[in-house]
Amino acid sequence: MLKKSLLLLATAFAITSSQAQMLPCASDQMRKKLLAEHPELLQIEADLEKQIQEGMRKIDFTKAAKTTFVDQSNNESFWYDIPIVVHIIHDYNPFSTSTFNGDFIPDDFVFESVKDWNTVFAKQNGDTIDVIPPFKKWVGNPRIRLHLATKDPMGNPTKGITRRRSYLTYTGGDQAKYDGWSNTSYINLWFINKMSVDHSEAAAYAYKPSAVTFIPFYDGVISLAGYMNNGSKTMNHELGHVLNLSHVWGDNNQPNIACGDDNVDDTPPTKGHNTTGCTSASIYDTVCSINYFKLYTDSLGNMELVNYPDTNNSQNIMDYTYCDKMFTKGQSKRMHLALNSDIGGRNMLWDSSNLVATGALAPFPDLKPIPDFTVTNVTGTSMLTKNANFAFPGKDVKFTSFTMNDTVTAMKWYFNDAAVPASTSITGFTHQFTDPGWVKLTMTATGNHTGDSTKSFEKALFVTEATGTPASGYFQEFTPSSDRDKWPMFNYYNNEFKWELADVGAYDGNCLKYNGYDNRVTAFSGPINGTPRGDFDDFFTLPMDLTGFGSACNLNFFYSGASRSASTASINDSLYIDYTINKGTAWISLAKLGKGDIFNKGAVTTAYTPAGTWDWAPKTIALPAPAITNYTTFRFRYRPGVSANEVTSSGNNFYMDRIHFSPWPAEVSSINAGATSVTIVPNPTMGDAYVVVNDAANTTVQLSVSDITGKVVYTTSQAIRGTQARIVIPASATTAKGIYLVQTLTGHQVNTQKLVVY
Numbered sequence: 001m002l003k004k005s006l007l008l009l010a011t012a013f014a015i016t017s018s019q020a021q022m023l024p025c026a027s028d029q030m031r032k033k034l035l036a037e038h039p040e041l042l043q044i045e046a047d048l049e050k051q052i053q054e055g056m057r058k059i060d061f062t063k064a065a066k067t068t069f070v071d072q073s074n075n076e077s078f079w080y081d082i083p084i085v086v087h088i089i090h091d092y093n094p095f096s097t098s099t100f101n102g103d104f105i106p107d108d109f110v111f112e113s114v115k116d117w118n119t120v121f122a123k124q125n126g127d128t129i130d131v132i133p134p135f136k137k138w139v140g141n142p143r144i145r146l147h148l149a150t151k152d153p154m155g156n157p158t159k160g161i162t163r164r165r166s167y168l169t170y171t172g173g174d175q176a177k178y179d180g181w182s183n184t185s186y187i188n189l190w191f192i193n194k195m196s197v198d199h200s201e202a203a204a205y206a207y208k209p210s211a212v213t214f215i216p217f218y219d220g221v222i223s224l225a226g227y228m229n230n231g232s233k234t235m236n237h238e239l240g241h242v243l244n245l246s247h248v249w250g251d252n253n254q255p256n257i258a259c260g261d262d263n264v265d266d267t268p269p270t271k272g273h274n275t276t277g278c279t280s281a282s283i284y285d286t287v288c289s290i291n292y293f294k295l296y297t298d299s300l301g302n303m304e305l306v307n308y309p310d311t312n313n314s315q316n317i318m319d320y321t322y323c324d325k326m327f328t329k330g331q332s333k334r335m336h337l338a339l340n341s342d343i344g345g346r347n348m349l350w351d352s353s354n355l356v357a358t359g360a361l362a363p364f365p366d367l368k369p370i371p372d373f374t375v376t377n378v379t380g381t382s383m384l385t386k387n388a389n390f391a392f393p394g395k396d397v398k399f400t401s402f403t404m405n406d407t408v409t410a411m412k413w414y415f416n417d418a419a420v421p422a423s424t425s426i427t428g429f430t431h432q433f434t435d436p437g438w439v440k441l442t443m444t445a446t447g448n449h450t451g452d453s454t455k456s457f458e459k460a461l462f463v464t465e466a467t468g469t470p471a472s473g474y475f476q477e478f479t480p481s482s483d484r485d486k487w488p489m490f491n492y493y494n495n496e497f498k499w500e501l502a503d504v505g506a507y508d509g510n511c512l513k514y515n516g517y518d519n520r521v522t523a524f525s526g527p528i529n530g531t532p533r534g535d536f537d538d539f540f541t542l543p544m545d546l547t548g549f550g551s552a553c554n555l556n557f558f559y560s561g562a563s564r565s566a567s568t569a570s571i572n573d574s575l576y577i578d579y580t581i582n583k584g585t586a587w588i589s590l591a592k593l594g595k596g597d598i599f600n601k602g603a604v605t606t607a608y609t610p611a612g613t614w615d616w617a618p619k620t621i622a623l624p625a626p627a628i629t630n631y632t633t634f635r636f637r638y639r640p641g642v643s644a645n646e647v648t649s650s651g652n653n654f655y656m657d658r659i660h661f662s663p664w665p666a667e668v669s670s671i672n673a674g675a676t677s678v679t680i681v682p683n684p685t686m687g688d689a690y691v692v693v694n695d696a697a698n699t700t701v702q703l704s705v706s707d708i709t710g711k712v713v714y715t716t717s718q719a720i721r722g723t724q725a726r727i728v729i730p731a732s733a734t735t736a737k738g739i740y741l742v743q744t745l746t747g748h749q750v751n752t753q754k755l756v757v758y
């Protein structure tokens with residue numbers, strides 16, 4: 001009969017809200033992964049559970065059952081004050097406090113969110129009024145107060161918020177846990193834009209205290225920025241895990257399958273409820289909890305039966321419903337016991353000396369603003385188009401302030417170029433630049449009552465040339481005397497994976513290197529932050545005038561690269577080559593090179609450097625007709641992949657040199673490979689040189705000699721008699737000492753060799 005009356009009430013709890021669905025939590029998945037690496041985790045979990053069970057035995061549950069909706073299960077009145085730090089891992093995507101999209105969460109939103117988490121941890125959340133009658137008296141008060149730290153681990157003043165730009169905001173996971181502070185002094189909470197594919201369905205996850213033995217540097221909560229505070233109590237759920245609570249159906253990520261338990265007596269056994277769980281059917285689901293009771297021995301040694309609700313507690317914060325409203329008294333007690341255990345060191349968090357060291361109870365400091373900004377030169381929102389600090393003359397460039405740490409009341413932006421007017425906009429401004437080269441920006445931000453702070457950014461923006469450089473005869477060799485400074489490189493995320501100039505291993509003297517090799521080994525061996533997965537780094541060519549070649553034009557270069565891994569499946573590095581013919585309004589894909597395209601040297605397990613020219617290979621990419629304009633700019637974007645361990649790079653160092661444009665290809669056609677041999681004698685030479693070409697398939701050889709600047713100094717053609725042609729390069733054609741490039745063309749086969757004249 002009791003059940004009947006409950007069913008009548010049930011309609012009141014039908015879904016009435018359009019609140020975002022709570023995505024599942026990946027905590028159990030991450031525990032499983034850790035367990036696979038460290039089977040001894042089970043013993044530590046058992047040790048902690050034993051401590052907690054001993055603690056639970058001291059509670060008079062028979063008394064607890066008689067109390068009403070007022071207080072905790074025992075008479076404790078102690079409040080747990082706990083220092084926390086919020087780490088915002090972002091890519092300057094503004095955060096909307098209405099849609100919860102973005103990742104650059106404002107300080108004020110953090111402050112409001114922490115207040116809301118604390119409301120739930122103090123049982124002050126108003127929605128407990130909607131807890132169904134059977135559970136009213138089991139609503140617990142966790143008596144936990146979280147405090148954003150006012151002192152960082154070095155003792156410096158802080159608002160308990162750190163910010164770091166990283167591509168890992170798009171592929172969040174343990175690797176995105178930058179800037180972690182000691183987990184026995186602070187609870188770390190990281191917020192990101194998206195989870196990685198490994199747990200793409202998850203909104204958040206956390207590690208329980210037992211896991212912390214192995215991975216103290218990953219301890220804490222990681223969550224989508226959008227779940228910091230969207231009404232779903234995600235943080236209370238995850239912090240429940242931090243304090244050793246399980247999901248109400250047990251330690252797995254499969255709700256709605258089998259009856260399970262969480263070792264908490266006043267959360268009846270349940271299958272748990274998935275994201276659609278906020279229905280009367282789940283709130284009054286009795287399938288696992290019919291006739292649920294427990295027997296206890298009271299302080300006088302008498303057995304007493306506590307008749308717990310015969311329906312499951314799907315309004316529990318540790319279920320997956322999005323009508324979660326409560327922790328139970330048993331859960332609150334278990335959290336307290338976890339806070340008193342040295343397993344995981346949670347007992348140190350609320351220790352009075354730690355509260356002093358972290359400034360948890362101290363007044364919030366006033367800190368000066370820290371100026372910061374982004375540049376966007378087109379209105380794009382994709383990774384390919386935004387945040388490119390590469391601008392074209394006469395095109396709008398938008399500067400947006402991402403100044404942090406304080407409310408800004410005034411701002412000044414000024415540039416090294418006096419022709420560029422200063423701006424006093426607090427939020428940002430748009431400007432067109434004309435002078436080519438690097439632009440230095442200085443920002444002075446004034447805090448609401450903390451004064452000014454000024455910061456300069458030497459390479460805020462690169463403005464390229466206004467006219468195209470004739471491509472005919474142009475070679476980019478990256479030598480100091482070249483115009484390589486007009487080919488800017490960008491390491492957007494300021495890490496070790498980047499383009500850089502190199503003079504070791506170069507094809508001839510200098511070259512470009514993508515630093516793709518790193519020394520990190522495996523996950524869980526240390527706080528390895530910054531897996532290269534998701535990173536990308538660019539360099540740009542000058543705008544080129546390609547019209548001098550007619551309709552046939554190739555982008556040619558030499559390259560040398562190796563993979564880190566021998567397994568083809570785990571080589572995911574790629575080089576994207578794009579071009580623009582309209583000053584960056586659109587970038588069009590020319591080629592995406594991967595695996596064998598860029599790794600001509602196969603697998604090399606140590607940091608790769610080419611040993612000589614023989615380690616280099618030519619590459620030719622024919623340009624489509626639309627790319628052949630008098631103002632075409634190319635972008636080379638390297639995207640490092642990850643090895644099977646998902647941490648270290650799968651690629652090794654990658655080298656490029658001698659980038660040029662030509663009606664001829666740089667590479668030997670694979671169709672005819674081997675059919676021709678070309679020999680230059682003598683080489684080096686002081687006078688004439690002879691080029692001997694053996695080719696049985698063709699009748700004519702065309703020959704072209706260019707100097708190191710790409711200027712063609714000699715051309716001729718000659719018939720092949722029998723299978724051989726012998727062509728002279730007269731000394732009069734190579735009067736300057738140095739290196740010449742000798743190209744022969746027979747049929748479709750081009751051969752390029754160096755001739756040294758001394």
Ligand SMILES: [Zn+2]
Nearest residue numbers: 025026027237
């Ligand atoms: Zn969870």
